[in-house]
Amino acid sequence: MELRHLRYFVAVAEELNFTRAAERLHIGQPPLSQQIQALEEKLGVQLFERTKRRVALTPAGQRFLEHARRVLEQAGRAVEDVRRMARGEVGELKIGFTSSLPFTAVLPNVVRRYREQRPDVTLNLREMFTPDQYTAIEAGELDLGFVRYTGLETPAGLDVREIHHDPLRLVINAAHPLASRPVLSLADLHGEGFITYPITVGTGLTILLRELCLKAGFEPRIVQIAGEATTQIGLVAAGLGVALLPAPLECVRIEGVRYLPVSDAGAYLSLGVATRKGDRNPLVAQFLSNLEPPREG
Structure with missing residues (x-):
C-alpha cells in the first residue's frame, strides 16, 4: 500500500x-x-x-x-x-566551550542571536578543555567547539576558525612591588614564581607562558598548578605567585589582586571555533553565520 x-x-x-x-x-x-x-x-x-x-x-x-x-x-x-x-530550523546542536568563554560576550551574543533565529533548535552546551573538545568533535559527540588553541596542534580532521583575540593579563598580588605599575613585560617577572594550568589540560596557556618567558630571556619557575582559572586567582591573592590569564577573567574580583596589561608581542590567546572538515550539517552552518569576524583585543 x-x-x-x-x-x-x-x-x-x-x-x-x-x-x-x-x-x-x-x-x-x-x-x-x-x-x-x-x-x-x-x-x-x-x-x-x-x-x-x-x-x-x-x-x-x-x-x-x-x-x-x-x-x-x-x-x-x-x-x-x-x-x-x-534548512537548519529544527534539531539539536551540541556545542563545547572553554571555561573562560562565559566571561566574554562572544558566547552569550552568538547564542542569543541563534536562538532568536532558530527557536526550535535545542542547544546542548558543554564546558570542556580544548583537547577534549577536539576528541569529542572527531567522535561526533560535539558538532562544534569554542577552543583556545595558541600553542596547540589542530587535529587533521578538524577546521579551526579564529574569531577573537584576548590579550593576556598578569594577575599579581596587590602588595607586590610591581603591582603599582600600569603595564608589565615578562622580563620584569624574572625570578617570580608562576601559577599555571597543568600541561595535560591543554589550554595552550602553559606553553605560551613558557614561550613568552623564553623570549624574555628566562625559563619560568612554576610554583603552583591549578586546573581552574578562579583557583589560580585565589592563589595569587594568597601570595603564592603570579599568574598569566586571558583579559576577560578580570571580571573575577578577589580582594588583594590586580590585573596588569602585558606589553610583550604575542601576549594574547586566540579563541577559535572548531568543526569537522567537510561537515555539511545545516545547523552548524547557520550557527557559524552568526559569528563575528576576529577582532584584536
Whole structure:
C-alpha cells in the first residue's frame, strides 16, 4: 500500500463521488475507480457501497478513513520536519566551550542571536578543555567547539576558525612591588614564581607562558598548578605567585589582586571555533553565520 492509495481513498470518502474526487486529484475517473478497487482487494474488505445513485462508506470504510487521515497527517508532518531539518530550523546542536568563554560576550551574543533565529533548535552546551573538545568533535559527540588553541596542534580532521583575540593579563598580588605599575613585560617577572594550568589540560596557556618567558630571556619557575582559572586567582591573592590569564577573567574580583596589561608581542590567546572538515550539517552552518569576524583585543 502506498500513500497515494490513501490519498485517493480519502478524496473519494470526503467527496462521496468518484467524478468530483478524480477532478480534485487531477486524474481520470476510471483509473481512480481501479485504484480504489485494488485497495479494497488488497485489504480484503469493502470500503464503499456503490449504487448508480450514490456512493457511501461502509462501517469498515469509516474506520479506515480515521486511520488514513492520521497516517497522511503524520506523513505530512514527517516531510515538513525533514525539510526544516535540511534548512537548519529544527534539531539539536551540541556545542563545547572553554571555561573562560562565559566571561566574554562572544558566547552569550552568538547564542542569543541563534536562538532568536532558530527557536526550535535545542542547544546542548558543554564546558570542556580544548583537547577534549577536539576528541569529542572527531567522535561526533560535539558538532562544534569554542577552543583556545595558541600553542596547540589542530587535529587533521578538524577546521579551526579564529574569531577573537584576548590579550593576556598578569594577575599579581596587590602588595607586590610591581603591582603599582600600569603595564608589565615578562622580563620584569624574572625570578617570580608562576601559577599555571597543568600541561595535560591543554589550554595552550602553559606553553605560551613558557614561550613568552623564553623570549624574555628566562625559563619560568612554576610554583603552583591549578586546573581552574578562579583557583589560580585565589592563589595569587594568597601570595603564592603570579599568574598569566586571558583579559576577560578580570571580571573575577578577589580582594588583594590586580590585573596588569602585558606589553610583550604575542601576549594574547586566540579563541577559535572548531568543526569537522567537510561537515555539511545545516545547523552548524547557520550557527557559524552568526559569528563575528576576529577582532584584536
